[in-house]
Amino acid sequence: MAARFGALVPVLETDRLILRAPCVEDVPDWSAIFAPDDDFLGTPMDAEEAFANFATYVGGWMLNGHGIWTMTLRGDGTRIGFTMVGLEWGDAEPELGWMLLPAYRGHGYATEAADAARDHAFSLFGPGETVSYIDAGNIKSARVAQKLSANRDYAEEARLGLQDVHVWRHGAHP
Amino acid sequence: MTSPVLHTERLVLSAPGPEDMDAMVQFFSEDRAQFYGGPLGPGPAWRRFSEYAGQWAFRGYGFFAVRLKDGGATIGLAGPYHPGDFPEPEMAWLLTSEAYEGKGYAREASTAVLAHLFSDLKWRSVVSYIDPDNHASRALALKLGAEPDRDSPPPPAALPGVQAFRHWPGANRVVA
Amino acid sequence: MTPPTLTTARLTLGPLGPEHFDTMANFYASDRSQYVGGPQESHRTWRTLATEIGHWTLRGYGRFAVSESATGAFVGVIGPWYPEGWPEPEIGWDLMDGFEGRGYATEAAQAARNWAYTHLGWTTAISLVAPANAGSAKVATRLGAHHESDVDHILFGQLQIWRHPAPAEVGP
8 A cells, every 4th residue: 555655656856866755764864854953943853743744744645636755866766855845734825845864955955856846836736826934044944945936925924923934935926 | 858838828738747647537537538538447547648648759749738827727638649540640639627618728728739830840730630529629620720621631540430620820820 | 757777787777769669569569468468559559658658757757668788679668667557566577579588577677676666765566477477477586576466457357466575675
């Protein structure tokens, strides 16, 4: 059953990466990204919370037709991170997200992967329907959003009443 | 290969991809698909759509997936269908759901494709095979300026009883 | 998705294209194709090839055209795929006429399975073998697979499901 679902997820490729279906073997690396003692700027989670969060994005494929890909290097399939078109509980719109294992940051992989995932989102929803929620202090992620040509949606930030989270919209809002 | 992308007032047309699959499987499951070899179960529908997608590598052209600019939904296919047993490419169109009928989408998409075939690919004409019972397709073929063509090469054996209509560059006025 | 190029000791795995049509038409015209829906006319083989190419577009992976690295000869269609209606994602191999008996199917299928395990994240794989196809059963055995169960296949009738060893059990 797991094998069949995994094989339904479309595999995307970029210059250096393959974005493939998530599998259970990916969970430890996902958890490592969200470990409380990492320098990742986001909400730290323990292993159980991280697993539940991962399962939400994985389940998105079945519930919504979109979800999370595992990022791997084309040469040897090394797992380096994740990118997703997600829809968590309470999200108003699909969210474009990216996260890398510490050893693989700083090489432009996030931008490269999120670019492919964003194009996939555009073909599902059209431009302007996908956002990224980025902590105000997360300069690196903000830079990725800028490189993806996303723009701050101040009206949406006000509507959601967010304090320290910025809303970046991908593509022009209709 | 990179396929061309065509834009109209309400639509984007590009080579078929995985995001179009759900709409196509749904289309083939309904009686509306009878003029396209359907209805088909999910397996045969998937393989049929995979064949459409693969034609681009064979011929350098094929069905465009038609998507709404507003929201991105896949609403149909339009383009030159040319499998191995067809004597020439066939300009064909379909809407994936009854909900998309009556809005001029098939005409808008087909007009854009015909303009592309004649202006960009320099085709001299293109045939459409219309089933006598498919009144909607016959009406659209005529609106697009096609004429019955009794001198066409015989239609493929896979399409018994169809009538050939031929589109010519002069007859197709691009509606902005 | 552009198929990657994989190489083994003697073979190159790459994208299927129109240049492979003639050889495939010959295969599908012969009795050797009886286990995969043949014999069939060449226009049906056109659709078969288009469907295999389209699989890469729709799934982002699929089966490869396998060629002899030394001569460039096209020897088979081999790789990981999962058309709608298949019981599970499959490593499938079809050898073109005249290239049996050289270990090509085993060599290419092993590389393809490796790629599926490392690059597609597959945690298991099957191969579908017609009961009368002794040659295919031998290949499956050499790959370390075992006959696990049977299935009534949507296209090819009664087939054996051979289960491959898991990623941790196979070498690089």
